[in-house]
Amino acid sequence: MSDVRIGVYICHCGKNIAGVIDPAKVAEFASKLPNVVVARDYMYMCSSPGQALIEEDIKKYNLNRVIVAACSPRMHEPTFQAVLRKAGLNPWLLQMVNIREHDTWVHEDTPDKAEEKAKELVAAAVARATHLYEITTEKAPVVKSALVVGGGIAGIRAALDLANAGIKVYLVEKRQSIGGKMAQLDKTFPTLDCSKCILTPLMVDVARHPNIEIYAYSEVVDVSGSAGDFKVKIKLKPTYVDWSKCTGCGVCVEKCPGRAPSEFNEGLGIRKAIYFEFAQAVPRRPVIDPNYCLWFTKGICRVCSKVCPVGAIDYEQKERYVELNVGAIVVAIGYEIYDMTKMVEYGYGKFKNVITGLQLERLSDADGPTKGRIVRLSDGKEPKTIAIVLCAGSRDEKHVKYCCRFGCAAALKHVYYIKHSVPDAKVLVLYTDVRAFGKGFEEFYQKVRSWDDVYFIRGRPAEIFEDKDGSLIFDVYDSNTGQLINVKADLVVLESAVVPPKDWEPLRRLLKVSCDPGGFALELHPKLRPFETTADGIFLAGTIQGPKDIPDTVAHAAAAAAAAIGFLLKGYVESVPYLATVNEDLCSGCSLCASVCPYDAITIEEKEGRRVAKVNVIKCKGCGACAATCPSGAMQQHYFTDTQILSEVSTLAGGAK
Amino acid sequence: MSLDVRLIDKKVLKDVIELVKPHTPQYCYQCAKCTSACSTSKVLPDYKPHLIVALTRLGLVKELLNSGIIWACSECWKCAEYCPQDVAPVEVVIALKNLAIAMGYKPPEDLKVMTKNVIELGYISPPIEVLSKEFEVYSRSVLGLPQLIKPYINVETANNLRRFFGGVYE
């Protein structure tokens, strides 16, 4: 390796790096290291002039290795690889050194030590770079179809966008109907248009779209393969109705004597044992709930079977499985309301007249359990004083740390419901901060403030008690007036915190997507790539990435679809550069590597009379487990060879000379 | 009353944080849920835990200490229980009391007496004779209860106690 010619570039990153250490000194240090031909520092290496600097140097000094000491390689490695490519060098002759996230940002209290550390890291990179070599990648075709998990507004929008781009879409929904949380809402803020009126046409579009296939009442149970070529196993839960025969006439539902609490109405109303989720359900195909069906529970009835004009009822139906082959997966499984019984101080679940905002939506909906009348659940009376509690469980270290992002605007909307249903009601909005950040929200907030008998109290109740008549009594300190206010309310509405759905965790593990501290899916980058994940080919749409209101959810879903379309239409996936590679001369064919490969990418083959390992470059994802296991050093991993890692380790362990 | 920004004293919050750890008064966002919960506040409206925390964060606690209102806390712990940011206002108040004593402020008279009794007798008061409803006098011995002994027989115990509490009544 006599002709190794290294260029070292130390980035100031404005003050991010240069505010703590002196990049010029690090460059000066680097210039004396073996094989280093040129070492420079610059204000912003990632800027156009910074990139041009490297490009010119490569040509001028005939460099064949480039080291950039700057931010995390997770940030700008691709940027600088492109520079190398442009200058005619193989991009894997680049070595990044993380002196920002791993150094100046965390050691600013000890700048001398931070500078020493930067020098050592650069020295280790120089040692490692000496052993870098050119890497080429291979391409494999992509299956032009997508799976969308979850049929709420995010899934609907993503599915439609994908389908309209000519991509075959499989939409999987765990419940009987698509529609999700948005279908449960009466109206949407800030415009107060009817939620179902704007949602159901889209649901119908989904049902009719030639490129979309809906799997309702179904779940994803297994995912294998990799980006561009996923194999997905879908479980079709038994509906006890042969949907291929069913015409959706609904006579079975009409005649069914079985009753069950309605999930769609948040437990407030009842539904039949054979049911549609709601009137405009898509698909319009009913399911039997065996926990409440008299045939399943008591062995009597069978009315549905008798009245069905097409003989679609099938009590013997078993769960079925479907295997799908898709290139990309869009996760759109939404959110759940935080279990408010965990906030014992508010008495939800104990006091009947304490309800959640989502329950108020159901009460206000003309199609809901009270036909749109807002009532006290204890006695069905019209409430005259209603308190709405914001941040119920949100922004709370003991419950949910983050902001729910729609509670404030929903509360304003809920004031409207109440004033619309009970015009003479007194409404107290108990807020901490009204975060009316969205388009049209502030104007809406202003309008609601002006309404008669609506009071905004800046405070948060601590304990809610029930009086003998079922009304709720509590004190709330109002920091606007500086007074403790005694409240006696007929109804308390909790704008509850939101959490990821319970079934997210098993799906997340199947998809190998990371999660944030709140349990939501972790995006690839919080600002720049908020709808992609660290898993290639898996995209995020809507609230599974974090709480969102409907406008943001739709925008996010459309962006996820666009990203998925781009991924699918590119037509190929590239093999990872960090592939396993065999030195056949050293390989003894012991097959230990094959036994540790999680992707079955290694086979043992006969070659010139002896057994040697062979790597399938598309299957291999570059974890390096085989290389770590190989007893002879025959199996190596590109860009992470034993020699490369050991030279880096040795330098770091010994310190800079 | 107005507050002067030049008087902001960050040391107070620092001292309080040290005394209340692992609670986090620095996280307070003034939702005032503590004051909604506060037992004392219901009978003594001038007592406002969220205000005490806010003033502590600014280090402007002179007024609080002068007025002695921090001694009104009923220590019901509701503020800490319901605080969404684990500020634990009650612990902040206890810390302020400690700071006040260290600065030479005196606690309420009864607490002084209790402190003296604890150091000298081991209990907050000497065993008293109580009256029944029928005005009969009862003492421990009349009730057949074992005689109380002085728990701090070791001179070092008394020394240790005096180190912590002595300044209050001496």
Add this chain to the structure above:
Amino acid sequence: MSKFLLFLGCTIPTKQYAYEVSVRNVLPRLGIELVDFPEAGCCGFPLKGISKKGWVYMSARILSLAAKRGLPVLALCNGCDTSLRKVKDILKHDEVLRDEVAELLGREGVKLNFNVDVYHTIEVLHDFVGVEKIKSLVVRPLKGIKIASYPGCHMLRPTDIPRPEPSGEPKKFDMVLSALGAEVGYYPDKGGCCGATMLPYSPKHAFRLTASKIRNMKDFGFQATTTSCPYCMEMLDSKQEAIRTEVGDDTLSIPVFYITQLVGLAIGLKPRELGLNLNLSPVEEVLEKLGVSLYE
């Protein structure tokens, strides 16, 4: 047979004698062996405002003395129970303070050891004796008497350390009362504060706080109340007359019992064996219903 160190604290042995009398007479009959712990003294909880460190030292001393005796501690008072458990928690997490306290205790020949189990009266009744056993011993059920359990703040809070009633509600209390045959139920602010700690600052305000608790109980039709904390008892019972005078409301009258007094009554003990003649609230109202005379 469970054996406990009887830790009285500072209020019970100096004025709230009825608690001590009833505990000493009732618990052994339920199979609990009590061992006196006279070297303990005050837990320091009332003095933490003067010096938090001083309080930690005092409770640490008691924990260490108990560890030396090798028995779990039965703390009768809510304050003592909280104090000992809180200090255990502090010592577990604060190494610096732990070393400091160990040094101070070392000077008086006590080895710091806070590896001691601490239990409250209600836990001994509910967890160790058990409601089934209590039920089996009842000879004089408290039938038809609606009793408001009043646990007192520190039975429920702070929840960052283990509490005798871990649910945030006095469930064990009501279970024991039900076992005695009494009626139990909900009333607002069951977990509220009696105001005892406010006494040194302003008795007047403290009384108003207690008054609101009695009012809630009366509003919800309770005929009596019970607690297991000497401070709550002091406020609800001893100061009841003063409270009526302060708020000018003669209807604020309710019989108040220690939970051990009620258990004793139900298992057939005489009022005097329970120190009931020392209760200043109208306990006769309940005794009459049970057909018992205070002077039996």
Add this chain to the structure above:
Amino acid sequence: MGEGVFEPRIVVFACNWCSYAGIDLAGTSRIKYPHNVRIVKVMCSGRVNPEMVLKALADGADGVLITGCHPGDCHYISGNYKTMRRYFLLRKLLKQLGLEERVRLEWISASEGERWARVATDFVEHIRRLGPLKLKEVMSSE
């Protein structure tokens, strides 16, 4: 070095997907921890073989920290389980050499910047208490 406290030299292996991202997050969130740690990126903790750990100790490191995704969370399905098994075997070997206290395996997820700072601080303090290893000097003097 002067009279000051002993500043241990610690080599950290971090997997690209969880731990390296978690360490980055500590940086992005400006959560401070001791400067003594030097991070070596690998794609998966399953890539780390015993030779790398021993090489670090032999060449002058006072401690080695291997970090990976939490069990069940591996980007490569099961790489961290391989790490775990290999680590237990490695510890047996290290124990015979009296070095088992100097190598630790920790799980850091991409969202655990704070946890990383805590782990790093703890480990640096732990190694500081153990004192310098000086394996390099011992070996070169022979």
